[in-house]
Amino acid sequence: MKLERRYLAIPxxxxxxxxxxLPLIVVTYYAFTNGEGQPTISNFVTFFTNARTIGTFLYSxxxxxxxxxxxxxxxxxxxxxxxKGYFAGKGGMLLLVVMPMWINFTLRLTALxxxxxxxxxxxxxYPFLNTIIGQTYDFLPFMxxxxxNSLTRMDHSLLEAAEDLGAGKxxxxxxxxxxxxxxxxxxxxxxxxxxSMTNYVVLDMLYNSTFIMGSLIGSYFSSYDWHNGSMVAATxxxxxxxxxxxxxxxxxxxxxxxx
Amino acid sequence: MKKTFHIFWIVLILLFLYLPIMVLAVYSFTSSxxxxxxxxxxxxxxxxxxxxxxxxxxxxxTFLLAFVVAxxxxxxxxxxxxxxxxxxxxxxxxxxxLGQIPxxxxxxxxxxxxxxxxxxxxxxxxxxxxxxxxxxCVLCTPFVYLQVMPRLSGMDPYLYEAALDLGCxxxxxxxxVILPEIIPGMVSGFLTALTLSLDDYFIxxxxxxxxxxxxxxxxxxxxxxxxxxVKTALWALSTLLFVVIVIVVVMMNLTGSRExxx
Numbered sequence: 001m002k003l004e005r006r007y008l009a010i011p012x013x014x015x016x017x018x019x020x021x022l023p024l025i026v027v028t029y030y031a032f033t034n035g036e037g038q039p040t041i042s043n044f045v046t047f048f049t050n051a052r053t054i055g056t057f058l059y060s061x062x063x064x065x066x067x068x069x070x071x072x073x074x075x076x077x078x079x080x081x082x083x084k085g086y087f088a089g090k091g092g093m094l095l096l097v098v099m100p101m102w103i104n105f106t107l108r109l110t111a112l113x114x115x116x117x118x119x120x121x122x123x124x125x126y127p128f129l130n131t132i133i134g135q136t137y138d139f140l141p142f143m144x145x146x147x148x149n150s151l152t153r154m155d156h157s158l159l160e161a162a163e164d165l166g167a168g169k170x171x172x173x174x175x176x177x178x179x180x181x182x183x184x185x186x187x188x189x190x191x192x193x194x195x196s197m198t199n200y201v202v203l204d205m206l207y208n209s210t211f212i213m214g215s216l217i218g219s220y221f222s223s224y225d226w227h228n229g230s231m232v233a234a235t236x237x238x239x240x241x242x243x244x245x246x247x248x249x250x251x252x253x254x255x256x257x258x259x
Numbered sequence: 260m261k262k263t264f265h266i267f268w269i270v271l272i273l274l275f276l277y278l279p280i281m282v283l284a285v286y287s288f289t290s291s292x293x294x295x296x297x298x299x300x301x302x303x304x305x306x307x308x309x310x311x312x313x314x315x316x317x318x319x320x321t322f323l324l325a326f327v328v329a330x331x332x333x334x335x336x337x338x339x340x341x342x343x344x345x346x347x348x349x350x351x352x353x354x355x356x357l358g359q360i361p362x363x364x365x366x367x368x369x370x371x372x373x374x375x376x377x378x379x380x381x382x383x384x385x386x387x388x389x390x391x392x393x394x395x396c397v398l399c400t401p402f403v404y405l406q407v408m409p410r411l412s413g414m415d416p417y418l419y420e421a422a423l424d425l426g427c428x429x430x431x432x433x434x435x436v437i438l439p440e441i442i443p444g445m446v447s448g449f450l451t452a453l454t455l456s457l458d459d460y461f462i463x464x465x466x467x468x469x470x471x472x473x474x475x476x477x478x479x480x481x482x483x484x485x486x487x488x489v490k491t492a493l494w495a496l497s498t499l500l501f502v503v504i505v506i507v508v509v510m511m512n513l514t515g516s517r518e519x520x521x
Contacts, residue, residue: 012404114294204483218367
C-alpha cells in the first residue's frame with residue numbers, strides 16, 4: 001500500500017530533474033565550451049581577466065552589501081515593533097507592511113521612478129543612490145517578514161529573565177535578542193542579498209547606466225552570446241551554493257519569497 | 260517616548276513603501292504626464308487603458324498565463340508533496356533538496372538556464388509558449404510543495420489507515436481522506452504560484468515568444484520607450500491592481516481569521 005502512494009511523487013521528481021538539474025548541467029557545459037562545441041576555458045579566462053566583468057562583479061557585491069545593510073537597519077526595528085513593541089498583536093499592521101510583496105514590482109518601480117524623477121530632476125545624476133533606494137524599496141518587506149517571524153516565535157520570558165538577572169537594555173539586545181532572532185536575520189539576508197546582485201530591472205527602470213551581475217547575463221542574452229552568458233550564470237550559481245551553504249546553519253529558507 | 264518612536268518608525272516605513280504608489284494613483288486621475296505638474300481631473304488614462312487593444316490583450320494574456328502556470332504547478336507540486344511524504348526519509352530529503360534549487364536560485368539564472376536548455380540546446384520554438392510555461396512552473400511548483408507539506412505533516416496519520424480498515428480502496432481513501440486535508444495548502448500554493456508568475460520578469464523575458472508581453476515585460480519596455488499615452492495608462496493599471504490586491508488581502512484576512520477561530 002505504501003508503495004503506491006510514494007509513486008505519486010514521480011512526475012514532480014522527473015520535472016525537477018529535467019527542468020531544474022539538467023538546465024544547470026547544460027549551462028555549465030556551455031560555460032566551458034565555445035561556439036563549435038570544443039571544450040575551452042577561454043570564457044572562464046575572459047570573465048576573470050576582463051576589467052569590465054570583474055569590475056561588475058565587485059560593484060554588484062558592494063551594492064548587495066549596502067542594500068542588505070540598509071534593509072536590515074530599517075527592517076529590524078520595524079519587525080521588533082510589529083512583533084514585540086507597540087503594534088504587537090495588531091496583525092493588520094504587519095499585513096500593511098508586507099502587502100507590497102504582492103504588487104507587481106515593475107509597477108511599483110514605475111511609481112518610485114516618477115517620484116524620484118520629480119525630486120531629483122535627473123535620475124542619471126545619482127546612479128548608486130538610486131540603485132540602493134530602488135532595491136531597498138523593492139526588497140524591504142522580504143527582510144521584515146522573516147525577522148518578524150523569528151521574533152514572534154521567541155520566548156518573551158527569556159528577555160524578562162535577562163533583565164531580572166541584571167542585564168542592561170543594550171546587553172539584553174545584543175546578548176539575548178539578536179542571537180535568538182538570528183535565523184530570521186539570516187533568512188532575510190539571503191532573500192535580499194542575492195536579488196540585489198542580480199535584479200537588474202531595478203537599475204534599468206531607474207535609467208541607470210551602471211551594471212550588476214544580472215545585467216551581464218541580460219546583455220549576453222541580447223547578443224546571443226550563450227557561452228559567455230553561461231559562464232556568468234555558472235559563477236552566480238557557485239555563489240548561490242556558497243551563500244546557501246553558509247546560511248544553512250541557522251535558517252530554513254522556505255515559504256517566504258524574494259522579488 | 261517609546262510609543263512615539265514605535266509609531267514614528269512604522270509610519271516612516273509605510274510612507275517609504277506606499278507614498279510612490281499613492282502619488283501615482285492620484286496622478287492617474289489627471290491629464291498630467293509628469294508627477295509634480297498640476298492639471299485637472301481626468302479619466303483619460305482609464306479610457307486609454309480599456310480601449311487600447313494592445314493593452315487589454317497584454318493584461319488578459321498575463322492573467323491567462325499565470326492561471327495556467329498556477330494550475331499545472333498546483334497539480335505537480337501537490338502530487339510531489341503527497342508522494343514525498345510517504346517515501347523513505349532519504350528519498351524525501353533528496354526531493355526536498357532538488358526543490359530548494361529554484362527557491363534559492365536567482366530568477367535570472369533560472370530563466371537563463373531554462374532558455375539555454377530548451378531554446379538553445381534542444382532548439383525548441385519559443386512561439387509555442389512551452390518554454391515560457393515550463394520556465395514559470397519551475398519557479399512555482401516547489402512553492403506549492405512547500406505549502407502542501409505542512410498540511411500532510413499536521414494530519415492524523417491514522418485517518419488513512421482507518422479509511423482502509425472501513426473498506427475504502429487506497430484511491431478512494433486518497434481522494435476522500437487525504438485530498439480534503441491538503442486542500443487549504445493547495446489553495447495557498449495556487450495563490451502563491453499565481454502571484455509569483457504575475458510578478459515575474461526574468462524567466463518570462465528569457466523564454467517568451469518575441470511578440471508576447473506580460474505586465475512586467477511590457478512595463479519595462481514602456482519605461483524605456485517614449486509613448487506617453489501608454490505610460491500614463493499604466494499608472495491607471497497600477498492603481499487598479501493595487502485596489503484589487505487590497506480587496507483580496509482584506510478578504511483573505513477576514514476568512515483566514517474566521518478559520519483560525521474554529
